[in-house]
Amino acid sequence: MKLTTRMLGVALSAAVLGSALAGCGSTAATFTELPLPSEVPEDIIMQTAGITRDTALITVDGVEVPAEEVLYWVSSYADQYAAWGMTDLTMDMGNGQTLGQYYLDSAVETATLYQLMENKAEELKLGWSEENQTSYDEQVQTMKTSLAQQAGLDPETQSDRVDTELVRLISYMGLSQEGFFHINQASFLYNNLMEGLYGTEGTDAPDADKLNEAGVFHAKHILIKAEPVTDADGNVTDDGMAAEDPMTLFDQLMAENTDDVDSSGNVNGGTEGYTFGPGEMVDEFYEGTKTLAEGEISQPIQSQYGYHIILRLSADNEAGYDKYAQVKMQDQIDQWMDEAQVERSETLESLDLQAFYDGLTTLRSDISAASQADSAPAETTTPTETAAPTETPAA
Template sequence: MSNLRKITALLLVVLMVALTGCGAKEENGVTTEGVTKVDRTNAVAVVNDEVVDIDTFNIYYAMYETAYKQYYGEDILTQEFEGVKFGDVLREDILDMLVQDSLIRSYVLSTGFTIKDDVFKEKYDELKAMLEEDTETKTMYDTIGVTDAFLEKQVQGSILMEEFTNTVNGMIDAETARLEELYKTEPVQVSARHILVADEETAAEVKTKLDAGEDFAELVTQYSTDTGSVATGGDLGYFPRGVMVAEFEEAAFTQPIGEIGEPVQSSFGYHIIKVEDRQTIAELIEAGEDEAVINDFKQQIKDSLYNEYYTKKIDELKAAASIETFIDKVTPKTEG
């Protein structure tokens, strides 16, 4: 199921990360003798007495449904992955997202943060202007019933999410000892060379020759289809994360220095990789690297920690919260 959740997270319709749809307590409950009674009639979740309403859920679901069908075909929601229909996974993911959004909204507002009118107006006007230019999205929003009130909540939510992001980044900045250790131990750039060939059979042939002691540069000239690096004996120089395709990057950042790894397949073909060197931030500082470059690498390491600390904070909020969910209200018996 975890892989499916990653898939659903990849596709974002406009402002899908926005916090929205959580009605204020005074709008959804009545107070009698100091006790708040929450009306659960239209609730898909109740988070600390705050209602996540079914209409908001349905709008989000319709957005995702439209996008997924457009990109993956009309039958995507009925397809099964690991024995579970994709539509059911999507429903669970949207519900979990809205629960998290409610927790984040309440937390940020509890810190005393307020949304300034001028900031809200600027972002709302930007969203409206974008929708006017993007007629396809505007038509889709109109079709599924997105109202101005819904858009206003999305803008409010996006501002609150920005503040929550600042909170998470503050948690990371406070981890000075851990960051200093990562600056010393985490490779931030790699120097490698490779031979790129079209098929597995040729890759195995080249690897056998390399294992027998034949010269890497000569085999680059003889076999490699990467014309850009043939003249340098396959040398790609130093490169950071996020530059190469994922399969190549994974091998380059984990393979032992000086060794020639097993062929790695990517969309370009098969790579035979030799890692020449890896450098940490501490090593770059010692080598006199420019401060701006160092700061960029430090930020990359902080960014790599974001999901961990975001999840940590969300788990903390969940543990302290009262949460009820009603997935049965949005799970049909059949789906065609």
């Protein structure tokens, strides 16, 4: 499995936030420890896996990664497959690998990627900053506001209840507050590294030549879901776009004729078109753009979507710089992953993953029940039934 920056983003979405590093020359990261609800153990991993949460399961270039972080990724992958009804971790995947082994290998690779973000940020002095801390604190507050709305709580007058729900959510993930805080470093550290290395002020800042070398292009197109006009020999005839002002004419024809539109009929990519790197467009579109000079319009180029008439534009702009940084950072991550020295502990190899996931499922049930109980309206006392008046005997 090749991890990409897109996967990095998805993983962080599962954990909600991104944050924190006290690297060389950087600002110390901080978070507020909140009280544990009664149903949450102090060490979730000890209760579910039988080892302490800070037990090192792997090392990445000599840096230990604790059990709770590796097992967080195991549970994340298991949750995805459980949604499809696949809960037996002993199931054979058809290649001699069980479902549990697949989860574990995937978790080790993801944990390696996240630890590399910390290792490299510290090494390159691109770690935690005051801006990162401010953004982190804002995201925590946004998260609390969302939880308050979902639970029908007032974040001002019921802040303790909101804090409890936040801790419950973190615990539901199988993480301590410290683990949650630490595992969410990667998003900020990725951005710090990308900007410091490949941003406009980075050590490998982009220019027109570097954009081209990295395969970053900018183009707009007209997509025609029809056969192109050809002559008797099968050659594509003149596309009719020769004009004194081809840019304006192209925009007009694109608005009038392209089939690349969204559900509302608006042109996808808008009037600016697309800025893209390798692998983001179908090969025919990508290669067709690559062969054009800036300002040149192509003959119709066929792909699985139809026929594209492409106008290549300059990528020497902010969107191009951002794309360049993303492309270069992905290449750098691939290199770091290939070069990383990863060691797996004996404890990791002997873990009973089924027992861990079953234990986590039970804990989640307890957490959910406690949350629902807190949200239930208070019971009211049933009024005492008034006795019927005594009938007066007839005289």
